[in-house]
Amino acid sequence: MSDIKKCDDHVLHKSRRKMLKGLAAGIGLIAMPGRDASASVWEEFFQKHFRELSKDELKGVIARLEKEYSTRYDKKITVKTTPPIEGVRYGYGLDLSRCIGCRRCVYACVTENNQSRTPQVQWIRVMQLDKEKGIDLSHAEHYYNPATVPEKGHFYMPVQCQQCEKPPCTKVCPVQATWKENDGIVVVDYNWCIGCRYCMAACPYGARHFNWAKPVIAAKEVNPNTHYLGNRPRPKGVVEKCTFCIQRTREQPGRYPACAEVCPVGARKFGNLLDPESEIRYLIENKRVFIFKEDLNTQPKFYYFYAT
């Protein structure tokens, strides 16, 4: 009796497993794109990690992306994959004694790097701080909107990705979709990011931003000069961040980042930390310099300084 029951259980068990298996396969089949779906969906789904792509595979990926973006925005959009320049480690300087908090950098960055206009994504956040309290984040105000800046008794501190030498954000990524390149720029592969936002929780500077919805950018405002690891149009559900304008600065000759170029008071400095003649080296060696949240040992390559 008990044997028969056991056997029955066994059969039943097996059939249930089979049933579940079949169900999963069926659902999988339904979820798969149909025959009429374009091949690019398949290609995108099975695309390898950026750093594992062979040269030919990379070419294919770039061609697919360029075609996709060009049709979406109805103009020619190039996606570069320029590698780091040998002997270059980028550093950034920001003169707190000059910054007046006008937010020109914020909007120059939005335009240059194709950030979503709605919902709003901004890679630079400018904090208004009390001169009396110093850099006391509990009294920071970033929604300030007076008729003119600077306001009396205040100073301004723009914060963006600090391109840490020991980035906590890349450590926590469960799929290694973000990493530090050889020139010190921390980048994200938007095709590999799963949108878990662990990196955002790990970043002590609030420098990473999530695309909660599909980014909306007017076609005529899209910057067609893009980099795979930088300002190419992003899909919904991925994290993005400042890349020191990787699409500009990795060229030879390479332009200054958009934020540095637009700054009306010339507070933003950029250069190669390994070049003893560079502006950034001069200011580190001759000015009063500090790095933000030094105690966390993230070792930023973003140097705040006072020129006076």
Added chain:
Amino acid sequence: MKILYFARPEIVLLTMASVVFLSVGPVFAAKVKEFDRSGQLITTEKSAAELQPQPAYDIKNRQKEKTFAVPRPPFTEGAFPCSQCHKYMKPNSKPRALTEYHTEIVLHHAEGQRWCTDCHNLVNRDKLRLVSGELVDFTESFRLCGQCHGDKFRDWKVGVHGRRTGDWNGDKQYLLCVHCHNPHDPKFKALKPMPPPDRPGKAGH
């Protein structure tokens, strides 16, 4: 000689003798003790050549100032060349309130201590004038400003003061001091800030 009058003559003589001895005495290679940035005492070996006093600054044969390519200075519309009007006028170096022309210029740059011809050349109006009497073009006005603001001038030359555009590893575009600072009223003017970021929870988030 008032100081010497009160001092004891033998001490004065001794001091003068030691000064003479130290200044003409031969220089030998030696170990030099210095403090580095972290306050640590470091000893470095220096050769005799390195320890030789540097030659004094030669005022007559100064090194020529490096030139920088800059955009056209921000002249008032139709004002330059200045000589187009000034060649019909008799140069008048007397400080006075201007009533006919240039009335829009209000001097907020060391008021009461400056007069036009401190910087503008009295005879050749198309040139600026350094303290040394050297005439410089308006495109080289940074040399004029640098006479007083030497620290800013030094920072500007290396690219730390003022805005730079162009290529970080190639051609950099410099701006003149006067592109950002009105030379007659140099304080940087307040700007209207761009809109603040959306608050979380606003529609679209």
